[in-house]
Amino acid sequence: MPLRRIFAVSSVLFLLVLAISPAKNALRSYRSLQRQYRKLGSSRAHSLKAAQAYTARPVAIQQIWLRDFDNRVDRCTTCHLGVADPLMAGAPRPFDLHPGTPHTPGAFDRFGCTPCHGGQGLATTQGDAHGTSADAGPPMTPPVFIEAGCGRCHLSESVAGAPVLSRGRALIGRAGCYACHAVRGQDTFRSEAPPLATLPVKTGGEWVKRWLKDPKSIDPNATMPNFHLTDQAIDELSHFLFAAEVPKELASRIEAAAAEPPGTPANGKKLVSESRCITCHTIEGKGRGAAPELSKIASTASRGWLLAFLREPQAFNPRTPMPRYHFSETESRDVVAYLEDEFRDFDAPKEILEPLRVNQTLAENGRKLFRLYGCFSCHDPAGSGSEKFGPELDGIGDKRAQSLDFGRRTDLTRTLPAWLAAKLDSPRSFADGLKMPSYGFSADDSRAVITALLALGAQSVPERYRYAPPQKPALLPGGPVGSLIQSYRCLSCHQIGDRGADVSTAPLTFEGSKVKRDWLVDYLMLSYTLRPILEERMPVLKMPREDATQLADALQNFYLDPSIPEDPFAARPVSDADPVEGQRLYVGLGCRGCHILGTSGGYYGPPLTEAGKRLKPGWTYAWLKGPQRWRADVRCPDYGLSDTDALRLTAYLETLRPAASPAKPGSAARGAR
Amino acid sequence: MRFRMPTLALLVFLLVPGACARKPAPAAAKMPAAATMPAATTTPVAATTPVAPPPLRYEVRLGKVTFTHYCQTCHGESGAGDGFNAFNLDPHPRDLSDPEFQKKKSDAELADAIQRGGAGVGLSALMPPWGHTLSAGQIDELVLYLRTLPTLRKPAS
Numbered sequence: 001m002p003l004r005r006i007f008a009v010s011s012v013l014f015l016l017v018l019a020i021s022p023a024k025n026a027l028r029s030y031r032s033l034q035r036q037y038r039k040l041g042s043s044r045a046h047s048l049k050a051a052q053a054y055t056a057r058p059v060a061i062q063q064i065w066l067r068d069f070d071n072r073v074d075r076c077t078t079c080h081l082g083v084a085d086p087l088m089a090g091a092p093r094p095f096d097l098h099p100g101t102p103h104t105p106g107a108f109d110r111f112g113c114t115p116c117h118g119g120q121g122l123a124t125t126q127g128d129a130h131g132t133s134a135d136a137g138p139p140m141t142p143p144v145f146i147e148a149g150c151g152r153c154h155l156s157e158s159v160a161g162a163p164v165l166s167r168g169r170a171l172i173g174r175a176g177c178y179a180c181h182a183v184r185g186q187d188t189f190r191s192e193a194p195p196l197a198t199l200p201v202k203t204g205g206e207w208v209k210r211w212l213k214d215p216k217s218i219d220p221n222a223t224m225p226n227f228h229l230t231d232q233a234i235d236e237l238s239h240f241l242f243a244a245e246v247p248k249e250l251a252s253r254i255e256a257a258a259a260e261p262p263g264t265p266a267n268g269k270k271l272v273s274e275s276r277c278i279t280c281h282t283i284e285g286k287g288r289g290a291a292p293e294l295s296k297i298a299s300t301a302s303r304g305w306l307l308a309f310l311r312e313p314q315a316f317n318p319r320t321p322m323p324r325y326h327f328s329e330t331e332s333r334d335v336v337a338y339l340e341d342e343f344r345d346f347d348a349p350k351e352i353l354e355p356l357r358v359n360q361t362l363a364e365n366g367r368k369l370f371r372l373y374g375c376f377s378c379h380d381p382a383g384s385g386s387e388k389f390g391p392e393l394d395g396i397g398d399k400r401a402q403s404l405d406f407g408r409r410t411d412l413t414r415t416l417p418a419w420l421a422a423k424l425d426s427p428r429s430f431a432d433g434l435k436m437p438s439y440g441f442s443a444d445d446s447r448a449v450i451t452a453l454l455a456l457g458a459q460s461v462p463e464r465y466r467y468a469p470p471q472k473p474a475l476l477p478g479g480p481v482g483s484l485i486q487s488y489r490c491l492s493c494h495q496i497g498d499r500g501a502d503v504s505t506a507p508l509t510f511e512g513s514k515v516k517r518d519w520l521v522d523y524l525m526l527s528y529t530l531r532p533i534l535e536e537r538m539p540v541l542k543m544p545r546e547d548a549t550q551l552a553d554a555l556q557n558f559y560l561d562p563s564i565p566e567d568p569f570a571a572r573p574v575s576d577a578d579p580v581e582g583q584r585l586y587v588g589l590g591c592r593g594c595h596i597l598g599t600s601g602g603y604y605g606p607p608l609t610e611a612g613k614r615l616k617p618g619w620t621y622a623w624l625k626g627p628q629r630w631r632a633d634v635r636c637p638d639y640g641l642s643d644t645d646a647l648r649l650t651a652y653l654e655t656l657r658p659a660a661s662p663a664k665p666g667s668a669a670r671g672a673r
Numbered sequence: 674m675r676f677r678m679p680t681l682a683l684l685v686f687l688l689v690p691g692a693c694a695r696k697p698a699p700a701a702a703k704m705p706a707a708a709t710m711p712a713a714t715t716t717p718v719a720a721t722t723p724v725a726p727p728p729l730r731y732e733v734r735l736g737k738v739t740f741t742h743y744c745q746t747c748h749g750e751s752g753a754g755d756g757f758n759a760f761n762l763d764p765h766p767r768d769l770s771d772p773e774f775q776k777k778k779s780d781a782e783l784a785d786a787i788q789r790g791g792a793g794v795g796l797s798a799l800m801p802p803w804g805h806t807l808s809a810g811q812i813d814e815l816v817l818y819l820r821t822l823p824t825l826r827k828p829a830s
Contacts (some may be wrong), residue, residue, distance in 0.1 A: 039828070077814050099730065099731030099732055100732055100810070101731070107796075322691070346774065533757075587798075588792070588798060589792075589798060589801070590790075590792070590797070590798035590799040590800070590801060591790070593747070593758075593761070593762055593799035593800075593801070594758070594797075594800075600761075601761065602756050602758050602761040602762065603757070603761055613675055626805075628806060633742065635743055635746070636808045637790075637801040637802065637803055637805070638805035639801070639805065639807045640802075640804070640805035662713065
């Protein structure tokens with residue numbers, strides 16, 4: 001009897017236990033979500049048939065098989081049912097349509113969800129899939145950092161359509177992170193930080209101490225971070241820096257310059273404003289901010305050093321982006337006299353530039369600190385060996401929060417982005433003895449940098465999806481032309497192929513097909529403002545005629561684009577009517593909205609008053625046929641001109657000459673308006 | 674009484690696996706489900722940002738990028754027709770943020786004016802046609818952004 005009862009009870013229990021798993025499955029939230037989606041879909045459907053299709057949808061797990069990504073499976077569409085359904089635009093989460101991106105809705109089948117968003121594709125509960133459960137895998141990338149997903153495949157610094165990622169990557173480069181941290185593809189990175197050998201004759205002990213305390217307090221553009229050094233460490237480091245042996249040749253140059261007679265500040269003022277220093281430097285907040293703030297430069301560097309540096313900057317820092325200006329002896333004296341007069345820190349003590357009397361014991365301690373804090377990574381990379389000073393950053397984007405050392409920071413949420421944010425904001429707050437300096441990133445900058453860091457994944461992206469835009473070849477001749485390009489630092493602003501900085505709107509890659517030689521020689525000798533709206537304008541380098549001629553000839557010979565015709569009128573000779581028709585087009589298309597011609601016109605594009613003297617007709621024609629072909633982000637609209645119209649407009653622009661050498665149709669144009 | 678112990682043992686044996694079913698761990702409980710998505714807003718990064726404007730949809734943001742790049746110079750940051758190049762233009766660009774104007778124009782009309790330019794729709798040629806420069810998608814995004822301009826208007830104006 002009891003045996004029967006036991007058997008009965010245990011059978012019931014056994015059945016109950018068997019029911020646990022199906023019951024759990026039946027109660028999964030995705031089922032009720034899918035039923036809601038049926039209703040939502042049928043209420044939004046435009047036809048009865050479509051509504052029935054929604055109602056007939058089976059309740060089941062949906063998945064995307066990612067063949068190219070290690071055969072991963074993404075089941076996100078089990079709940080996010082409307083991602084590819086245009087009817088679901090504006091529907092509530094999780095049913096809403098995925099925003100249009102370069103890969104959606106076209107490529108859901110290939111990329112699924114997790115390659116961009118992260119998270120656990122295989123999971124079928126929200127907590128596991130989004131990675132918020134304690135035992136789930138790596139979590140999803142929070143939406144503010146979503147461009148990190150783009151960066152997994154798109155490897156170039158600037159990624160079109162991902163401005164935050166691009167900015168983050170640029171910031172990492174500019175802050176010099178690669179000097180200490182190894183990142184794949186950045187092995188050749190070299191900091192622009194100056195070598196420190198001439199420091200004892202450049203500045204004073206007091207200045208060095210202030211700088212080491214907080215570089216940004218002296219120069220808001222400083223790329224050097226704050227190392228939070230103690231006063232004693234600052235003292236020891238200063239003594240070490242002043243114990244450096246100054247190269248004899250440079251020391252004597254500085255000494256000789258210091259002994260020169262004073263210049264005329266008034267003339268210096270004129271030279272400073274016409275040289276367009278603010279293209280790179282800032283002066284009292286005005287300027288691009290890529291180079292040091294000059295407002296207090298005379299309290300930073302001695303007169304002799306300023307003069308010697310101005311005459312040949314690259315002798316003092318071979319990696320400086322500063323070009324060599326060909327000021328005459330007197331002119332450079334005038335410039336420095338002006339700087340000495342106006343650009344000083346009037347609150348600084350008089351002895352700010354007085355050299356430090358070196359104490360050897362302190363200097364010896366300083367030498368150890370110089371190594372301890374990794375100063376050599378930026379200031380003396382040759383002496384540092386191949387080993388990087390900091391930990392490598394590859395794979396940081398896939399670090400599990402559990403494997404991160406939060407140390408004292410118990411206040412942080414245990415997520416990778418929060419950890420990274422705190423590392424950037426106050427790197428020393430995690431534990432004692434940490435060496436990473438702080439960079440003073442703004443909240444926006446920090447977000448951009450974190451986005452770029454999260455893009456450094458450990459998970460492999462299939463080779464065929466790793467995309468870096470093809471390198472455009474950069475022809476950089478050697479010999480005398482090469483050293484001219486070097487000494488005028490053309491690449492600090494202009495691009496040649498993929499080399500150089502994208503500051504100027506005029507890449508030099510096809511400059512020879514674009515501008516006329518004689519104009520170019522004149523322009524190099526005395527550059528003037530082509531685009532008044534730009535703050536970054538070509539500096540007046542005071543190039544001697546032989547240098548200008550040599551450079552112009554090289555540009556005319558090397559930097560050509562074969563698709564720009566030498567003579568666009570070869571097939572269809574220009575007629576007398578063409579310039580007249582072209583002028584009609586010029587007015588009809590509204591070109592004057594952006595371009596100045598004579599005395600009137602818009603303020604946006606380059607003035608066209610001298611178009612015929614400056615531009616080669618082949619270039620004008622090629623440009624008119626599609627401005628965006630020459631630079632993707634050009635604002636000049638593509639008017640979709642026919643060949644004939646483009647040729648007529650070219651013929652008209654070709655007649656536009658400066659007033660000194662009038663050509664008839666050009667002056668007629670000015671008279672008419 | 675004799676059978677009570679084995680029954681109990683059996684019960685316990687059977688119930689234990691049921692009880693072991695996964696429960697959300699306490700750490701997860703601390704993070705409410707909703708916090709997963711806007712987790713970023715709770716990180717220190719965003720916490721320090723000043724009052725953020727209401728987030729725009731992705732397409733609208735793309736439209737804004739296009740507007741800032743191509744249109745702002747003449748039409749102005751807020752679309753009021755006060756860009757720095759506007760004073761060179763006669764007629765001046767119109768106030769795009771004017772709700773009355775927006776009511777009068779359909780999306781298709783706005784897109785058409787962008788695509789074919791002023792001359793194309795019988796207005797000033799100083800508004801160039803963008804149909805060969807921007808894709809149809811970009812123009813649609815631009816129209817979406819234009820529609821948000823009246824709501825972004827400063828109350829003073």
